[in-house]
Amino acid sequence: MKKTLIITLSLIAFLSCKEEKKQENYKDAELNVTTSVYPESITKIFDSHGSIDGWNGFESLYYEIEKPSVNDTYNIALKSRKSLIDYEHHQLGFDGENVWLKNLDTVQYKSNPKFYYNLMFYFYAMPFVLGDDGINYGQAEALDFEGTSYPGILISYEDGVGESPDDEYILYYHPETHKMEWLAYTVTFFSKQKTKKFSLIRYSEWEDVNGLLLPNKLQWHQFDGENIGDIRNEVKFVNSRLTKDLPKDDMFTVPDSTMIVN
DSSP: OHHHHHHHHHHHHHHHHHHHHHHHHHHHHHTTHHHHTSOHHHHHHHHHTTOHHHHHTOOEEEEEEOOSSSOEEEEEETTTOOEEEEOSSEEEEEOSSOEEEEESSSOOOOSOHHHHTTHHHHHHTTTGGGGSTTEEEEEEEEEEETTEEEEEEEEEEOTTSSSOTTOOEEEEEOTTTOOEEEEEEOOOTTTOSOOOOOEEEEEEEEEEETTEEEEEEEEEEEEOSSOEEEEEEEEEEEEEEEESSOOOGGGGSOSOGGGBOO
């Protein structure tokens, strides 16, 4: 009887430990749910830049774009994408619903506020913004440049995603490091029609920003869809930082309802 009791207790203890181990393994698996929803190719790119989970752990982003006189400054709430851009002569913001523009002097803003308020953020936050909801991933032909063939991932959007769901992007990455090297993109905001005319950016320099690789310099090249030409424009980012604190919401509030862009 005593021997039977010992065997029974040992079996219960064994099964209990086994069940506990299963639960622990299940919890470990949950930690990787975020990255498991992406194709392997884009996950490797995220990982080479610090991981999409690392990106999702931050709440706010600040950076500046170098200008000859006064730098443009950008404050972004990463989850809501609320934003505030301070230019030399203007303030441009998005409060989560409305785009607004404030002129600081008599110099008029000559671009389209709804197009530009998140344009540079989107380019700067590559490749992590390609982990947003509503994105479809496909294959694209490789891009050849100076003896290296860069594989391409085609990015498209589901209907109703963003202001321009017909936009397409192609992310080109280094075949060995999986680091992002080029970005081709279309613009359909104004025409509201799909196009096969791609512009091309080279991500020529990267820097470590709080453990993530974000671009330090972007170079727009002449591009006819196949051949890469000379540099036609360059943008330099400085004083970048990511934080885990939510920015103050009143930062993005419309100063006056007359400043809302319709």
